[in-house]
Amino acid sequence: MSSARIRGADAILRSLEAEGVPVMFGIPGGAIMPTYDAMAHGTTVRHVLARHEQGAGHMAQGYARASGEVGVAIATSGPGATNLVTPIADAWMDSTPLVCITGQVRSTLIGTDAFQECDITGITMPIVKHSWLVQDAREIPAVMKAAFHIARSGRCGPVLVDVPRDVQEAELEFAYPDQVDLPGWKPPTKVHPLQIREAARVMAGAEKPVLYVGGGTINADACGELLALAEAGRMPVITTLMGKGAFPETHGLHFGWPGMHGPKWSNLAMNSCDVLVAVGSRFDDRVTGKLAAFAPGATVVHLDVDAAEISKLRSADVPVVGPLKKALRELAREVGRLREEGAPAPEGWLQKIAEWREEFPLRYGSTPGVIKPQLVTEQLQSLTAGEDVVVTTGVGQHQMWAMQYLLSERPRSFISSGGLGTMGYGIPAAIGAKAARPEATVVCVDGDGCFQMTCQELATAVLEDLPIVVVLVNNEHLGMVTQWQDMFFGGRRSHVHLTRAVPDYARLAEAYGAVGITVREEDELQPALEEALGLGRTVVVDVHVDPTEQCFPMIPAGAAAVDMIEWEETEGVEAAS
Amino acid sequence: MKHTISVTVEDRPGALTRITTMFARRGFNIDSLAVGPTERPGVSCITLRVDCAQHTLEQIEKQIHKLVNVLRVTELVPGDAVERELMVIKVSAEPERRAELVSTAEAFSGRVLDLGPDAVVFELVGTPEELDSFHELCRPHGVRELVRTGRIGMSRASSKRPRSPRLAAIN
Numbered sequence: 001m002s003s004a005r006i007r008g009a010d011a012i013l014r015s016l017e018a019e020g021v022p023v024m025f026g027i028p029g030g031a032i033m034p035t036y037d038a039m040a041h042g043t044t045v046r047h048v049l050a051r052h053e054q055g056a057g058h059m060a061q062g063y064a065r066a067s068g069e070v071g072v073a074i075a076t077s078g079p080g081a082t083n084l085v086t087p088i089a090d091a092w093m094d095s096t097p098l099v100c101i102t103g104q105v106r107s108t109l110i111g112t113d114a115f116q117e118c119d120i121t122g123i124t125m126p127i128v129k130h131s132w133l134v135q136d137a138r139e140i141p142a143v144m145k146a147a148f149h150i151a152r153s154g155r156c157g158p159v160l161v162d163v164p165r166d167v168q169e170a171e172l173e174f175a176y177p178d179q180v181d182l183p184g185w186k187p188p189t190k191v192h193p194l195q196i197r198e199a200a201r202v203m204a205g206a207e208k209p210v211l212y213v214g215g216g217t218i219n220a221d222a223c224g225e226l227l228a229l230a231e232a233g234r235m236p237v238i239t240t241l242m243g244k245g246a247f248p249e250t251h252g253l254h255f256g257w258p259g260m261h262g263p264k265w266s267n268l269a270m271n272s273c274d275v276l277v278a279v280g281s282r283f284d285d286r287v288t289g290k291l292a293a294f295a296p297g298a299t300v301v302h303l304d305v306d307a308a309e310i311s312k313l314r315s316a317d318v319p320v321v322g323p324l325k326k327a328l329r330e331l332a333r334e335v336g337r338l339r340e341e342g343a344p345a346p347e348g349w350l351q352k353i354a355e356w357r358e359e360f361p362l363r364y365g366s367t368p369g370v371i372k373p374q375l376v377t378e379q380l381q382s383l384t385a386g387e388d389v390v391v392t393t394g395v396g397q398h399q400m401w402a403m404q405y406l407l408s409e410r411p412r413s414f415i416s417s418g419g420l421g422t423m424g425y426g427i428p429a430a431i432g433a434k435a436a437r438p439e440a441t442v443v444c445v446d447g448d449g450c451f452q453m454t455c456q457e458l459a460t461a462v463l464e465d466l467p468i469v470v471v472l473v474n475n476e477h478l479g480m481v482t483q484w485q486d487m488f489f490g491g492r493r494s495h496v497h498l499t500r501a502v503p504d505y506a507r508l509a510e511a512y513g514a515v516g517i518t519v520r521e522e523d524e525l526q527p528a529l530e531e532a533l534g535l536g537r538t539v540v541v542d543v544h545v546d547p548t549e550q551c552f553p554m555i556p557a558g559a560a561a562v563d564m565i566e567w568e569e570t571e572g573v574e575a576a577s
Numbered sequence: 578m579k580h581t582i583s584v585t586v587e588d589r590p591g592a593l594t595r596i597t598t599m600f601a602r603r604g605f606n607i608d609s610l611a612v613g614p615t616e617r618p619g620v621s622c623i624t625l626r627v628d629c630a631q632h633t634l635e636q637i638e639k640q641i642h643k644l645v646n647v648l649r650v651t652e653l654v655p656g657d658a659v660e661r662e663l664m665v666i667k668v669s670a671e672p673e674r675r676a677e678l679v680s681t682a683e684a685f686s687g688r689v690l691d692l693g694p695d696a697v698v699f700e701l702v703g704t705p706e707e708l709d710s711f712h713e714l715c716r717p718h719g720v721r722e723l724v725r726t727g728r729i730g731m732s733r734a735s736s737k738r739p740r741s742p743r744l745a746a747i748n
């Protein structure tokens with residue numbers, strides 16, 4: 001590659017351009033000003049100005065998860081960098097490929113407690129795949145190349161590049177390397193054929209198999225291969241919150257979602273299976289509940305690109321380490337061959353789970369005059385079925401109802417904070433998703449608590465022309481916490497009431513230049529949602545739902561699936577679904 | 578069970594911190610730790626002593642292996658590795674008891690580094706167990722100060738074991 005003499009700040013932008021990055025999300029400040037000045041001189045990378053660095057980080061995450069590309073967030077030193085900590089932690093937990101670029105105080109000031117100095121590489125060390133404090137402008141091209149490579153190879157995740165101001169100002173001969181020089185970074189690229197054969201044998205021989213599919217499958221771009229495997233083996237698929245969309249949820253082999261608020265039929269299948277095939281999933285405690293009681297009779301086949309996930313929590317009988325795309329493709333072929341040779345498909349088992357689904361459907365009550373929150377996600381589902389829609393969520397009850405009632409047809413169409421459970425994720429993630437998928441309708445199903453953590457980004461959505469539809473499941477409470485207090489803390493409500501008086505969400509939306517719609521009556525709901533979905537503008541639909549509704553079924557934290565608490569019909573309340 | 582893990586790392590800023598941070602975050606304990614250069618320029622060796630179950634050891638190895646600056650992780654299996662440690666110890670020694678102490682040190686191939694009016698500083702190199710024994714023998718005299726480097730080690734010249742049996746199965 002030919003080289004030219006440029007400043008470090010330019011080198012950062014030329015590197016992003018060389019990586020083909022179309023958009024980054026950030027906020028300027030002292031230590032990153034040379035790089036923002038370089039943007040003013042021109043770059044092909046669009047910069048979306050967020051209103052809070054946490055928003056910028058979640059936008060980059062939403063962009064990454066909707067597009068499958070690496071997301072880029074940029075911030076200044078000190079408070080700008082610390083505001084990125086939550087998105088970095090979130091990206092770490094949910095394996096989202098993210099490159100965060102932060103300004104740092106001048107090299108000569110590092111260690112002196114200079115203005116806005118903060119050891120951000122130190123603070124983030126436990127939550128990044130890798131990080132660099134760039135000490136010489138000449139390192140920038142190689143560091144940027146490595147940053148992108150590490151963020152997206154092996155198990156995806158966040159990396160941080162911290163660049164002191166004087167390094168951004170210093171000159172270098174710029175040439176973007178073609179290759180990385182990382183002798184210690186060798187994620188597996190192959191799958192062991194013996195492991196594949198053994199896994200296929202176990203799967204094909206199972207009477208009651210379950211494919212327990214996590215977000216790793218989406219990250220590995222292996223959803224087509226998963227479909228082929230499930231169909232070849234006629235094996236039921238259960239997708240986690242992170243894996244939602246990895247398998248078409250209207251497909252006859254899809255059987256719901258596992259864990260704390262998963263439907264009973266899904267958890268019955270998970271816990272009564274004889275072979276549990278974990279595909280890019282990690283036995284999270286919100287999925288397993290009490291680990292010792294989880295899927296007690298199952299032989300575990302565990303497929304993951306990250307060897308450290310295998311046998312971390314549940315010992316794997318058949319470990320398969322390697323890229324899921326290859327592993328699933330080979331397994332589909334092998335299992336298909338074994339079926340053809342006569343290994344019977346588990347038709348009776350599929351039948352059984354379908355019966356459980358009939359017998360124990362998701363249910364909720366109806367009270368005259370109040371809108372049930374489940375109705376909001378149900379109607380959203382019927383209005384968007386078959387459409388090109390990307391859904392993001394906040395964290396809480398509404399997130400679980402979104403999981404239960406929205407059927408994702410495609411990978412990368414459901415984006416939610418799983419591992420960290422970050423309230424406030426939904427709105428900025430939706431904006432990032434819209435930047436990735438401008439032709440799609442992007443809907444954020446949010447809670448009133450979550451909304452108030454990042455609603456200032458409505459300004460970003462409006463001004464940057466990244467329209468999103470926020471459907472606010474407004475129960476005037478920190479609902480999920482309220483539910484726990486009511487169920488497990490003797491009903492003592494402690495600091496969970498948000499009120500419906502403050503703020504007026506529709507007027508707040510209008511103040512941001514968005515459209516605000518308030519829905520108080522059930523018959524207003526569908527027209528309001530229809531209108532919002534058709535407007536092509538940023539809209540907040542504030543739906544006043546039943547403030548007392550609880551999310552069921554529920555397996556209490558640390559309990560086993562047999563301890564599942566189900567919705568019960570109470571007097572005067574009729575079952576609606 | 579105690580295990581010794583030998584980790585070769587690229588000599589980059591933060592390489593050691595990343596390992597110790599990972600130990601702290603995942604709740605693994607380090608008994609001893611020694612760091613130093615190796616035969617390869619730009620490559621350091623970190624020897625860690627940990628007390629944990631086999632399952633945890635595998636987790637530790639895999640988690641270390643994922644760190645970008647880490648080149649290799651090997652367990653130094655007893656019997657198949659040589660291990661050494663250096664100890665410097667200051668022992669109270671009235672002139673009349675000095676000869677006895679010095680001859681004990683000689684039995685351990687120790688050296689006198691410094692002599693004072695009522696104390697001796699010894700240097701000892703040996704297996705960590707030998708150093709423990711010498712320390713015990715010094716105790717009745719009064720140990721005033723003691724520092725140890727933490728153990729270092731490598732596989733034996735005659736070793737036929739693959740470098741890292743467990744990780745070989747993974748990659």
Ligand SMILES: Cc1ncc(C[n+]2csc(CCOP(=O)(O)OP(=O)(O)O)c2C)c(N)n1
Pocket residue numbers: 394395396397398399421422423446447448449450451473475477478479480481
């Ligand atoms: C940043 C953050 N703070 C606190 C929590 C704990 N928490 C989990 S759910 C929840 C309530 C969310 O309320 P809301 O957004 O109104 O959603 P709802 O549960 O009512 O649907 C809280 C406070 C969290 N997950 N994230």
